[in-house]
Amino acid sequence: MAKQTFDIKNHLLVPKHTKVSDKEKKLILEKYSLSVFDLPLIKKNDPAIKDLDLKPGDVVKIVRKSATAGESIFYRSVINV
Amino acid sequence: MADIFKEYEGKLPQKILTDLKQFMPAKASQTKIKQICEQVVKEYNESKADPGECIGNISAESIGEPGTQMTLNTFHFAGVAEMNVTVGLPRIIEILDGRKELKTPSMEIYLKKPHSQGTDIKKLALSIKETTLDDITSEFQINIVDLSVEIMLDKQIMKDAGITNTIVANALKKYTKGYNLKQQDDSFVIKSKSKDANLNDLYKIKEKLKPVHLKGIKGVTQVLPVKRDNEYLIITAGSNLKDVLKLDVVDASRTVTNNIYEIADLFGIEAARQSIINEVFGVIENQGLNVDIRHIMLVADTMCNSGIVKGITRYGIVSQKSSVLAKASFETPLKHIINSALIGEVDPLDSVVENVMINQPVPIGTGLPSLVTKIKK
Secondary structure, three states: OOEOOOOHHHOOOOOEEEEOOHHHHHHHHHHOOOOHHHOOEEEOOOHHHHHHOOOOOOEEEEEEEEOOOEEEEEEEEEEOO | OHHHHHHOOOOOOHHHHHHHHHHOOOOOOHHHHHHHHHHHHHHHHHHOOOOOOOHHHHHHHHHHHHHOOOOOOEEEOOOOOOOEEEOHHHHHHHHHOOOOOOOOOEEEEEEOOOHHHOOOHHHHHHHHOOEEHHHHEEEEEEEOOOOEEEEEEOHHHHHHHOOOHHHHHHHHHHHOOOEEEEEOOOEEEEEEOOOOOOHHHHHHHHHHHOOOEEEOOOOOOEEEEEEOOOOEEEEEEOOOHHHHHOEOOEOOOOOEEOOHHHHHHHHOHHHHHHHHHHHHHHHHHHOOOOOOHHHHHHHHHHHOOOOOOOOOOOOOHHHHOOOHHHHHOOOOHHHHHHHHHHOOOOOOOOOHHHHHHOOOOOOOHHHOOOOOOOOOO
16 A cells, blocks of 8 residues: 655644743743753653754743633753653 | 624633624613623633632542442443444553553544545555564474474465465564475475584474564454444454554544554654543443533643643652652652651641641632732832
């Protein structure tokens, strides 16, 4: 059978991941009075952020599709494996 | 009117905003709209969980009570050819425990047009199903005198599955190094090249050849085309999402498996979280029960907090608790206490269970805030 290549970003289950700028990151951490690794974590080699070129300590903004809120924003900080 | 709503974009969730826009009377004046919005914001803020509210407990009760009414059995799939699906309580336990080996792994494969309208759906389904040598063989014969194995092929099954002798020969070549492979009309004869072959080796090679993969997707044992909402899709027993997504007839953006770990490996932790919610909510809905989806979201968020999927077991999220006493109160208390005694662990007593144990007020609700003195330097 013929093959295709599939970009996982187009999958229904995968929400949009973007890198958070340093300025914005500071604001987020101040707002919730957290240090970076108190946020929920995401692995550096997670398929959804593979081509964002992130290093540990960066924060990823995730725009989830939510059944209750329509759209909800979530943050995760990047860790080494 | 749109300007007023823009003001509230950070304050209200998107869904409430769209509802507001939709139901706002067309004749309402600017001030009225503003008043309504303010009232909605007030109500929304009051409906939020307060700091210190024990939402975990509420979730546990809300999922646990309907859980008692769930079925304990696995069901046959709508009366069709021997396909089982785990449903009800066993499935919920399976998901929340974060099991890696599922009782009934399964995929839902969506197709691209025109196959989604039913074109060639049966043929397509069969081509996805895995066919092994064992499936097309009518008999394995071991010839003790010649020291050879004869594989008798079932022509009819081969024809139905679209397998030719060449496919079989190519597949067998890889696994029969050191053996002579001779092809006859409807059978293959395997004989060892070396002279000191014995019967044991023959048995071994026979067993080794049985699961040789000939056609289809590895791991898919059964296929079932079904119609859902004016569209045909294929439900499978056995799961191998990675290989299925590579097929170009498959609508990869919607195709899913019920194995959370497979999703996490392929699509990442956020997809795994969404998948946990979908799976648990699906089971509960299927049983005719009513649980607010926010409770399930909380569980899913907890399971995916550390970047990998962790079940609610003593090896999963419970092992992450900072308190020794809290860990000990869940399962295997002695092990936890001895281990922490060995490394001199300190319990900061800043959570619920350990404070209940030693008869102290727990830090929830009004017990949460405490007084801190600010020392002037």
